[in-house]
Amino acid sequence: SQKIEQNSEALNIQEGKTATLTCNYTNYSPAYLQWYRQDPGRGPVFLLLIRENEKEKRKERLKVTFDTTLKQSLFHITASQPADSATYLCALRYSGSARQLTFGSGTQLTVLP
Amino acid sequence: GAVVSQHPSRVICKSGTSVKIECRSLDFQATTMFWYRQFPKQSLMLMATSNEGSKATYEQGVEKDKFLINHASLTLSTLTVTSAHPEDSSFYICSAQKGGADTQYFGPGTRLTVL
Numbered sequence: 001s002q003k004i005e006q007n008s009e010a011l012n013i014q015e016g017k018t019a020t021l022t023c024n025y026t027n028y029s030p031a032y033l034q035w036y037r038q039d040p041g042r043g044p045v046f047l048l049l050i051r052e053n054e055k056e057k058r059k060e061r062l063k064v065t066f067d068t069t070l071k072q073s074l075f076h077i078t079a080s081q082p083a084d085s086a087t088y089l090c091a092l093r094y095s096g097s098a099r100q101l102t103f104g105s106g107t108q109l110t111v112l113p
Numbered sequence: 114g115a116v117v118s119q120h121p122s123r124v125i126c127k128s129g130t131s132v133k134i135e136c137r138s139l140d141f142q143a144t145t146m147f148w149y150r151q152f153p154k155q156s157l158m159l160m161a162t163s164n165e166g167s168k169a170t171y172e173q174g175v176e177k178d179k180f181l182i183n184h185a186s187l188t189l190s191t192l193t194v195t196s197a198h199p200e201d202s203s204f205y206i207c208s209a210q211k212g213g214a215d216t217q218y219f220g221p222g223t224r225l226t227v228l
Contacts, residue, residue, distance in 0.1 A: 004156075009154075031178070032150075032215060034216070036219075038209075041204075041222065041224070042221055042222060043117075043119075043206045043219035043220050043221045043222045044157070044206075044219045045219070046217070046218065046219075049215060054213060071207050081198060089156070093215070095175065100159055100162060101147075101159070102159075103156045103158075104156060104158040105154075105155060105156040106156060
């Protein structure tokens with residue numbers, strides 16, 4: 001079965017620095033990979049989607065990379081702010097899975113002022 | 114655009130009762146809706162996928178007779194937890210997807226506590 005690992009359960013960084021979160025997966029490559037933000041007691045909010053034939057995607061201070069050889073995606077937040085503190089989830093959709101997503105357990109990011 | 118609501122946001126019930134949770138796409142038509150369950154500090158676990166007008170597809174290990182899903186229209190899906198027990202206490206989240214699109218838009222979640 002597919003397994004998704006996000007690098008650490010919790011990550012603390014200083015305001016202004018770049019936060020880098022890791023998502024590793026096993027087995028075959030997904031059709032695409034998504035990153036979500038989840039605040040406590042709330043549903044996830046979509047941030048970025050990157051497809052298997054794409055290497056990098058950017059949106060404002062966010063950047064996602066996708067390395068199908070390493071079976072890994074990196075999620076970067078540049079110039080981080082305390083408001084970026086949340087849990088970040090990666091989710092994969094595998095080909096033939098009827099558009100269902102498989103989620104990682106998330107990394108809780110805390111940006112310290 | 115792409116707003117999904119859930120009602121109620123929080124519910125407490127006695128063991129043995131049934132609870133209905135509604136999921137609505139407010140500004141788009143959702144051909145597919147998904148129901149997830151999330152335990153504290155854990156990932157979202159997909160329970161079932163529902164397409165408008167057809168029966169839901171349940172994931173392995175999810176009892177379809179216990180978790181009844183109805184997707185009666187393109188903007189509404191309901192999840193009914195029948196004969197709830199304390200182990201059903203969890204955070205239930207729905208998501209909705211526009212036809213042909215890849216992105217799922219999530220509701221704010223429903224916290225169910227079964228006493």
